[in-house]
């Protein structure tokens with residue numbers, strides 16, 4: 281295994297992601313940031329310098345479990361202090377498992393500002409003897425990192441979302457593929473009456489075609505770091521075989537199109553046709569009634585020039601509100617039959633502790649907030665990990681949080697109207713405890729509205745035990761849990777007015793965020809924090825450079841004064 285040494289500087293720069301010049305957060309002069317290409321078992325060592333001048337920064341390595349290095353998880357106020365302007369911080373962690381991952385900012389709404397990039401971990405090459413057999417075989421691969429883009433800057437968005445009354449950020453101006461999209465012009469101009477984009481004037485928004493040869497197999501790695509949008513990926517006249525989800529192999533299955541929620545990643549295998557041609561690749565918005573047009577690029581067979589338009593219009597995506605279609609896709613994702621060979625462990629048969637998390641919206645001092653069990657998460661100024669390591673209990677609320685409905689008769693079909701507050705209290709998990717989480721969706725403040733929320737857990741993969749409609753009512757439904765071949769994931773969606781059940785073992789000492797991956801929802805408090813194996817954290821070696829702020833910072837300065 282290697283050590284991959286990188287030196288990065290984060291900075292604001294002018295860029296035209298959707299053919300309109302904006303300011304984006306880039307790394308080393310690039311947007312999106314550089315792709316990290318590693319092999320399972322490698323150590324990544326990144327010297328990150330904050331060149332933003334007027335704000336802090338952190339980077340989170342989404343899907344990497346950080347076993348033994350919880351201080352490198354890159355979550356401001358949770359695993360570390362934000363890196364001050366002009367300062368450098370070194371992330372050092374191991375990528376222990378092959379898969380499709382990405383990284384992104386995790387301070388304020390910096391992910392929406394464009395701070396993201398791909399992180400690909402390859403399988404260790406099979407040894408030469410006997411016959412080498414890779415887990416997947418393919419002739420070539422592509423990486424597509426999907427995002428959404430607003431012309432409004434994120435500072436304005438943050439103020440709008442916290443305002444009274446709230447001003448919603450609205451639909452994005454463009455969907456981006458590897459940071460490239462088109463606003464008010466189109467790659468398919470002659471089919472949809474929008475003007476042709478001028479890529480000579482703004483090459484930064486020119487789509488990247490996928491160049492392929494006939495009669496071959498390609499792996500396409502797809503990940504979504506959208507701020508808001510649920511997406512659907514489709515290639516004209518081609519089937520896709522799903523083989524990986526969130527860095528875990530799944531039992532392969534074929535689809536015409538696939539839903540990708542923010543925080544998720546997939547690999548699909550594409551078998552090319554025997555003859556050459558050009559075909560549309562389209563990424564459209566689902567799950568909300570959006571005005572944002574799909575992002576388009578071309579599947580280009582050599583030797584046809586990629587600029588030659590396909591002879592028919594881009595494919596049409598399934599209806600935005602066809603949830604039964606989305607659910608049937610989610611339910612197809614299962615652990616592979618040869619699970620053990622592919623690094624799967626089976627879940628423990630029974631849970632040790634069940635935490636029900638009710639997702640609602642409420643107002644606190646006239647501000648609209650997302651609530652989990654009546655609490656809206658506001659992060660403390662001292663990172664939890666340092667506060668726990670040094671037993672600084674005054675750094676955050678020591679309140680005990682609800683683990684079930686505070687009102688058992690609560691009607692999930694009506695808007696919330698109950699006590700609600702803002703807090704930085706955490707759930708404490710015992711070492712090696714088996715945890716079941718039931719994510720329970722409900723009505724938001726508007727009547728007859730319930731939204732999709734893709735929930736992401738740091739520090740773990742979890743088994744998805746199942747999805748259900750309506751209100752989870754306890755043990756009788758447990759018999760429906762899939763404990764036979766549940767897929768391992770790090771992000772899972774909870775559908776409108778439904779519930780999702782997941783299980784994990786608390787075997788990774790650290791402090792881990794668990795939150796909705798929709799950036800404005802997290803900003804409005806939609807998350808919880810798990811403090812896992814507190815006693816082990818106290819004994820653990822952690823990188824003190826991550827904790828030079830807040831109460832931990834004071835502690836270090838005092839002990840320095842005494843010397």
Ligand code: C2O
Nearest residue numbers: 340342543736793
């Ligand atoms: Cu990709 Cu806490 O997020």
Ligand code: CU
Nearest residue numbers: 733796798801
């Ligand atoms: Cu959400």
